[in-house]
Amino acid sequence: MNALENIVFLSAALATVSGFYIQAQEYIRSMVRGQFVQAILIAATIFVLAFVESSIDLVVLGLLVLVLRGYLITELLERRIPGKGSDVKEKDIGIASHLLLDLVFIMIGTFIIYSLVFSRITFSIAGSIAGDTILVFPLALFFQGLFLIASRNSTFSQIIGYIEEENALVLFAIFLIPVPIIIEASVFLDVLALVVISSFVVLEKFTHNPMDELRG
Amino acid sequence: MLNGYVETLMMTLSQYFFVVLTAPLYSGIMTKLKAMIESRRGPSIFQPYMDIWKFMKKETLFPRGSGFIFRYGPYVIFGIYSLISLIVPILVPVPIFFTASADFLGGAILFSLAAFIKIASALESGSNFMSLGAARTASFIFLSEGTLITVFFAVSLITQTNNPYVTNNFLSANPVQGLTLEHIFATLAFFMLFFYETGKLPLESPGLAELGMIEEGMNYEYSGKLLAINKWSGHIKQYILGSILLNVFLFPWFLQSSFPNFLLDIPIMFLKWMLLILIVVIIETTMAKMRLFRILDYLATAFTFSILFLAFGVLLG
Amino acid sequence: MHIFPYLIIAAPIIASAFYSLQPRAASIAAGIVDILLSMLIYFQLPFHNIFYVDFTSWIFLIMVSCIYLASTLYSLNYMKDIQARGISERTYYTLLNLFSASMFFTLLMNDYGFMWVGIEATTICSALLIIGEKNDVSLEAAWRYIILVSAGVAFAFISIILIFYNFHTLNVYDIIHSNPTDGLMGRIIVAIALIGFGTKTGVFPVHTWLPDAHSEAPAPVSAMFSGVLLPVALYVLYRIYQIDPFPLLYTWFAVVSIAVSSLFMAYQKNYKRMFAYSTMENMNMALLGFALGGVGVIGALILLITHSFAKSGAFFSSGNIMKSTGSKNMDQVSGLWKGMPWTSTSLVMSSMAATGAPPFGVFIGEFFILSMLAGRNIVQFSIVIFFVMTAFIGINYNVSSMVFRGSSDSREQGWLMAGTAIVCASISLLIGILFLGGYMNALV
Structure with a gap:
């Protein structure tokens, strides 16, 4: 393992850890900032890989992540936080139980995918990284996004869960094979548009609970 | 042959007496340094020894209704910590007598045993305050002991062995770049655990404030000789955990293993401990105490780190 | 040089540029233009450049353009007098146009990545349409639609990445015609796509948004969802399935989904919800057909095109009933026959069509699919036939008790709404009769 490879591993791992940070926050603003940190970490990973592969496409991709995920989405979400912003929080969150359930969830998910897929196929990873196990991090992050959507009932948490999933996909794509930049850019714009659309819902309805009319 | 036997015997004796005798000193230095940072004069660094001496001289009283576990628990706990101090590389980085009695996992289980006996003796006291402490400990221990065991698993995975001495040798032979991801996060988890187990500030404030006390x-209800032994056990526990943190996780380098040189380990360990004390004091003086229920979240975080990167270690390995 | 695909996508987008001028007229014009263009493109089939159009996608194009026009026409009256609007009428038409444009984009592109982008764009454009009639419930339904569908479709992106990793291209035509060899990789791609795009298609464990969105959206939007949005997602799923057919997985998921949707259908009180489950059943029947291949694909295509007209007819009729009675609950709707003869006719016809009564096209489609299935797996065949019959009885019993039993003071809501409904229902009958006629001729 050389130093650059270590940096890639570390930043990918930290991106996964940032998922846990987001999961453990009660205050909406901290969650949004956690998403910001995650975007920065992913951009950093992309830049290191761009350096290793000396690829312009990856530099552009990194910049896109920085601008769209890091700046625009964070800004959009922070502006939509109702009231004073800094003191809006979700009620009744058991952090310890959330963390542990999240852990169980991603472990089961990752292990199932690992035993079904990775034990039989060996993927070759970008940036001449040995082995394909680095894909564990984006997978874990993806499952964290799913768990965040499933475990929380406020609009914000669910949007952030969705963005986390998309972040995981970016990470997954750059490790495996960078998708053509035009498609990746369209995907980013789609996600941005979806966040804009969701922010309309935020204005009207802050939490989402089961309803009698929508049962069965 | 005989020579080797004598060498090992000397190493064993020096490790044991070093641990048992100097353990209170580090608590004293920590308290003093903390006081200095808070611009107080603070107690002397030998205050823990004076405390133990003072308690030794006092009469030992037992509350009405207390059972025999309450009376003999402290001795057993002291014995367990003494045994642990012989099986982990906290002074001499080569195996000594008793090292073969348990591996890393065994060490972790001995810690659990000590905690269990402590809870059992607290329940035998018939006092509400002690039951409170026992209840609190019991509700946190499922995460803290879990973390302790998984952290040890993580290091054994890195080095493919359960022997703490081999781990220490392996790590000190490797430069910083060789550190693996699971080692970094296991270190983080163990560092968080160290703060909880030794009752440091963001989790537990020292002293007898009922509101936040856990271990204390x-x-x-202990008094006299038993209290002295309990305090002493506490110091030894802190020393053992801190030294494992230093020698296995944080800073495994510089230990000497050849025969006369091993005496150099005493000042080396002392210097390493000064480093740890500095870190601990900085954190303790900059952080406010958490609410009691937050401790569970804190421990859950440590546990998450340890088990997540244990799993990744298996996958990445 | 093929200009038609560009025009088909451009027409609705241009119409949505008429935001402040004449959104209604422009939308209708775009709908008519799209139908004509889709018809004309038939003479160029098949071709592939940056677009890939063959007979299969042509059927889907016809479906989308027809239902687009029908929904626009129906919306003219339906959206006029809504009390609590979530979005203004102009925004409604703009989004409806963009929604159609994104569906055309998905159908036409010759690139799996852009297909994914198109599917995600349909979610974005259609999410706010659900709150055309705004209340707490429709907001919740819209939110479930947004978050569940986008989370599921995000999962499908993994399969897109794997396709690119495996083939180093995303070109649909090239990949399908390259006879890929890697068995396991192909299966992983196809299986992930089933869960991912299956969210939008209504495959069992990930279908939960479907009844909510269909029951709370305004009637023309429900018609678009059920009639064309789900088939478009199914189209993408089919294109990925063609990479490496994996019938075992797909048929079992489809069979279980058919069973589950029939069971849920049986105890619905909300008639729009009941039709939503019927849509789920039909989509999975078509998925079954696509998965079986051969005659099954033809059956699925007939089923889909008939179903899109029939189910639009059903939702348009439901819209008429809701306007007239103000209730979505079946128990509060009775004796429609007296006051609303045209709507009643279209409701009965379209519910017969959607459940696969002969001689409607759905029957022919189901016949092809089931005859194929009977030769393959008798267990699946018996499960499907049992639950299709359950659904048939359940829906038609409920509809006939709404229409014929008791009496009420309901009235027709203008000729345009009733007319659109009955025309849609009749087309589904027409397709069946024409096909049967042609089939008989061919036999003779």
Whole structure:
């Protein structure tokens, strides 16, 4: 393992850890900032890989992540936080139980995918990284996004869960094979548009609970 | 042959007496340094020894209704910590007598045994305050002991062995760049655990404030000689955990293993401990105490780190 | 040089540029233009450049353009007098146009990545349409639609990445015609796509948004969802399935989904919800057909095109009933026959069509699919036939008790709404009769 490879591993791992940070926050603003940190970490990973592969496409991709995920989405979400912003929080969150359930969830998910897929196929990873196990991090992050959507009932948490999933996909794509930049850019714009659309819902309805009319 | 036997015997004796005798000193230095940072004069660094001496001289009283576990628990706990101090590389980085009695996992289980006996003796006291402490400990211990065991698993995975001495040798032979991801996060988890287990500030404030006490609560009804032994055990526990943190996780380098040189380990360990004390004091003086229920979240975080990167270690390995 | 695909996508987008001028007229014009263009493109089939159009996608194009026009026409009256609007009428038409444009984009592109982008764009454009009639419930339904569908479709992106990793291209035509060899990789791609795009298609464990969105959206939007949005997602799923057919997985998921949707259908009180489950059943029947291949694909295509007209007819009729009675609950709707003869006719016809009564096209489609299935797996065949019959009885019993039993003071809501409904229902009958006629001729 050389130093650059270590940096890639570390930043990918930290991106996964940032998922846990987001999961453990009660205050909406901290969650949004956690998403910001995650975007920065992913951009950093992309830049290191761009350096290793000396690829312009990856530099552009990194910049896109920085601008769209890091700046625009964070800004959009922070502006939509109702009231004073800094003191809006979700009620009744058991952090310890959330963390542990999240852990169980991603472990089961990752292990199932690992035993079904990775034990039989060996993927070759970008940036001449040995082995394909680095894909564990984006997978874990993806499952964290799913768990965040499933475990929380406020609009914000669910949007952030969705963005986390998309972040995981970016990470997954750059490790495996960078998708053509035009498609990746369209995907980013789609996600941005979806966040804009969701922010309309935020204005009207802050939490989402089961309803009698929508049962069965 | 005989020579080797004598060498090992000397190493064993020096490790044991070094641990048992100097353990209170580090607590004293920590308290003094903390006081200095808070611009107080603070107690002397030998205050823990004076405390133990003072308690030794006092009369030992037992609350009405207390059972025999309450009376003999402290001795057993002291014995367990003494045994642990012989099986982990906390002074001499080569195996000594008793090292073969348990591996890393065994060490972790001995810690659990000590905690269990402490809870059992607290419940035998018939005092509400001690039951409070016991209840609190019991509701946190499922995460803290879990973390302790998984962290040890993580290091054994890195080095493919359960032997703490081999781990220490392996790590000190490797430069910083060789550190693996699971080692970094296991270190983080163990560092967080160290703060909880030794009752440091963001989790537990020292002293007898009932509102936030966890570990201290279980000393409430002890007096005289038994209290002295309990305090002493506490110092030894802190020393053992801190030294494992230093020698296995944080800073495994510089230990000497050849025969006369091993005496150099005493000042080396002392210097390493000064480093740890500095870190601990900085954190303790900059952080406010958490609410009691937050401790669970804190421990859950440590546990998450340890088990997540244990799993990744298996996958990445 | 093929200009038609560009025009088909451009027409609705241009119409949505008429935001402040004449959104209604422009939308209708775009709908008519799209139908004509889709018809004309038939003479160029098949071709592939940056677009890939063959007979299969042509059927889907016809479906989308027809239902687009029908929904626009129906919306003219339906959206006029809504009390609590979530979005203004102009925004409604703009989004409806963009929604159609994104569906055309998905159908036409010759690139799996852009297909994914198109599917995600349909979610974005259609999410706010659900709150055309705004209340707490429709907001919740819209939110479930947004978050569940986008989370599921995000999962499908993994399969897109794997396709690119495996083939180093995303070109649909090239990949399908390259006879890929890697068995396991192909299966992983196809299986992930089933869960991912299956969210939008209504495959069992990930279908939960479907009844909510269909029951709370305004009637023309429900018609678009059920009639064309789900088939478009199914189209993408089919294109990925063609990479490496994996019938075992797909048929079992489809069979279980058919069973589950029939069971849920049986105890619905909300008639729009009941039709939503019927849509789920039909989509999975078509998925079954696509998965079986051969005659099954033809059956699925007939089923889909008939179903899109029939189910639009059903939702348009439901819209008429809701306007007239103000209730979505079946128990509060009775004796429609007296006051609303045209709507009643279209409701009965379209519910017969959607459940696969002969001689409607759905029957022919189901016949092809089931005859194929009977030769393959008798267990699946018996499960499907049992639950299709359950659904048939359940829906038609409920509809006939709404229409014929008791009496009420309901009235027709203008000729345009009733007319659109009955025309849609009749087309589904027409397709069946024409096909049967042609089939008989061919036999003779």
